[in-house]
Amino acid sequence: xxxxxxxxxxxxxxxxxxxxxxxxxxxxxxxxxxxxxxxxxxxxxxxxxxxxxxxxxxxxxxxxxxxxxxxxxxxxxxxxxxxxxxxxxxxxxxxxxxxxxxxxxxxxxxxxxxxxxxxxxxxxxxxxxxxxxxxxxxxxxxxxxxxxxxxxxxxxxxxxxxxxxxxxxxxxxxxxxxxxxxxxxxxxxxxxxxxxxxxxxxxxxxxxxxxxxxxxxxxxxxxxxxxxxxxxxxxxxxxxxxxxxxxxxxxxxxxxxxxxxxxxxxxxxxxxxxxxxxxxxxxxxxxxxxxxxxxxxxxxxxxxxxxxxxxxxxxxxxxxxxxxxxxxxxxxxxxxxxxxxxxxxxxxxxxxxxxxxxxxxxxxxxxxxxxxxxxxxxxxxxxxxxxxxxxxxxxxxxxxxxxxxxxxxxxxxxxxxxxxxxxxxxxxxxxxxxxxxxxxxxxxxx
Amino acid sequence: xxxxxxxxxxxxxxxxxxxxxxxxxxxxxxxxxxxxxxxxxxxxxxxxxxxxxxxxxxxxxxxxxxxxxxxxxxxxxxxxxxxxxxxxxxxxxxxxxxxxxxxxxxxxxxxxxxxxxxxxxxxxxxxxxxxxxxxxxxxxxxxxxxxxxxxxxxxxxxxxxxxxxxxxxxxx
Numbered sequence: 001x002x003x004x005x006x007x008x009x010x011x012x013x014x015x016x017x018x019x020x021x022x023x024x025x026x027x028x029x030x031x032x033x034x035x036x037x038x039x040x041x042x043x044x045x046x047x048x049x050x051x052x053x054x055x056x057x058x059x060x061x062x063x064x065x066x067x068x069x070x071x072x073x074x075x076x077x078x079x080x081x082x083x084x085x086x087x088x089x090x091x092x093x094x095x096x097x098x099x100x101x102x103x104x105x106x107x108x109x110x111x112x113x114x115x116x117x118x119x120x121x122x123x124x125x126x127x128x129x130x131x132x133x134x135x136x137x138x139x140x141x142x143x144x145x146x147x148x149x150x151x152x153x154x155x156x157x158x159x160x161x162x163x164x165x166x167x168x169x170x171x172x173x174x175x176x177x178x179x180x181x182x183x184x185x186x187x188x189x190x191x192x193x194x195x196x197x198x199x200x201x202x203x204x205x206x207x208x209x210x211x212x213x214x215x216x217x218x219x220x221x222x223x224x225x226x227x228x229x230x231x232x233x234x235x236x237x238x239x240x241x242x243x244x245x246x247x248x249x250x251x252x253x254x255x256x257x258x259x260x261x262x263x264x265x266x267x268x269x270x271x272x273x274x275x276x277x278x279x280x281x282x283x284x285x286x287x288x289x290x291x292x293x294x295x296x297x298x299x300x301x302x303x304x305x306x307x308x309x310x311x312x313x314x315x316x317x318x319x320x321x322x323x324x325x326x327x328x329x330x331x332x333x334x335x336x337x338x339x340x341x342x343x344x345x346x347x348x349x350x351x352x353x354x355x356x357x358x359x360x361x362x363x364x365x366x367x368x369x370x371x372x373x374x375x376x377x378x379x380x381x382x383x384x385x386x387x388x389x390x391x392x393x394x395x396x397x398x399x400x401x402x403x404x405x406x407x408x409x410x411x412x413x414x415x416x417x418x419x420x421x422x423x424x425x426x427x428x429x430x431x432x433x434x435x436x437x438x439x440x441x442x443x444x445x446x
Numbered sequence: 447x448x449x450x451x452x453x454x455x456x457x458x459x460x461x462x463x464x465x466x467x468x469x470x471x472x473x474x475x476x477x478x479x480x481x482x483x484x485x486x487x488x489x490x491x492x493x494x495x496x497x498x499x500x501x502x503x504x505x506x507x508x509x510x511x512x513x514x515x516x517x518x519x520x521x522x523x524x525x526x527x528x529x530x531x532x533x534x535x536x537x538x539x540x541x542x543x544x545x546x547x548x549x550x551x552x553x554x555x556x557x558x559x560x561x562x563x564x565x566x567x568x569x570x571x572x573x574x575x576x577x578x579x580x581x582x583x584x585x586x587x588x589x590x591x592x593x594x595x596x597x598x599x600x601x602x603x604x605x606x607x608x609x610x611x612x613x614x615x616x617x618x
Binding site for chain 2: 371372373374375376377378379380381382383384385386415422427429430436437438
């Protein structure tokens, strides 16, 4: 924080000025406190009822997902909880960010999930956060806001951006599923924060710990998110009442994901997009109550990084650039401690990226309207964008063939995902769709 | 004149007393200039552009006027900023990168003012123009441009997140 003093002398007065220089981006920044905030809308458009528990879970990290085989099981851990307030708003503070490193991938990336449910609707929402240091304190930021995916520090403004509310649209679910989900959230919420010294909690009491459907049993989960899989620190914890997680059910293979575009429409100009190792893309996560094709809707995103580089060439005209990620289908479960998992009682299914597959493809793309222009000198001038803003492609991830919808994709321009235009001719213009080139989602030379 | 203000409060008290240093608690208004971008590089071959005009938009946030105090080329090497001006700008057609010299016939260029000391008001659109000259030897570069300005009695610095490279070969 910048609370630097300032003492300006008036004109003609002895020039003894001692002046602080507040850095503009930080001048009004809030304290470094991380939170997950949002607003939940029911499937009928009304706000979720006040008092409904909201729980934030850690889900398998990208490292865990990438290493998994079909049939593997993960445990998820509730890390913080809150309740829906009037009007559907919620705010879940994340007090102990440092402790979350046990759930993160090796590059500090967390896959999280917000969940809430009432009698008729379920509201899951996926998001990724990166553990960084801000002014010496651990905090969470949206990895898409970092100019470099390997960054380990961030600004308070980036923390504030990650704390901004998101809207979660709930999905109507069969009553049994909605109630089961609501019960799971109630239990998780009740048991956060956990007092590991409290042996009084009955793992099968009526507050939600009743077996969900123990008729079919499978072995305990074999792989985790890096930490305990149950509320309260593990299945053996005296305060645990339920085990929650997800099973890797199906490998959907490599799917095309759009990561960039260029529209070098002016004569003598070319566009070049590069997607290098470490580049990070934010890709949609699809949820379904039944898991059948056509039943999915997107709710949230997951951040995935490349571990290889793709060159798309130098091009004139309008093109979109895509690379490939592997996707998988996962079934979410919860069962009481002391019981066994019932594979027929998944309360939700999700489809998400599991790892980077590599490769690239280029497709022609219709030029968007772009009216925010700047001069672009010729004679070999090259302008390169490696900042964070980027276009969201609402159908950028091609999953339609397997789940009935495409998911969104978004790749920020960073040191590992760059867009350049070169002008070998005379003076031209470079125009952005929503802002000038430096901040625009898409850009066109004219 | 810029100083970190570790001893600001003490200095103010010593010179003026507490009342005259009432604003020492820090900025109370949002910074007029803020660039959210993290990186834009303009590269020109020296063979075609031994001199270059670089435009940086100066659009004020909030409702406070500001006065430009200085323009700083950060980590400049083998190039020099020969001059800086402020010109009125069409919000849909900014300066970006342009050949130097700028033609005197350009109506907006004829309205240029020296950047330092120029007062700008909210609601107006201006571009800051830098004349960058390659001095050599070898590739020229500057890592960033910082705009130092006074707003509401306080000195602030905005990072324009704009770098310039002047290449002895091509920019590839």
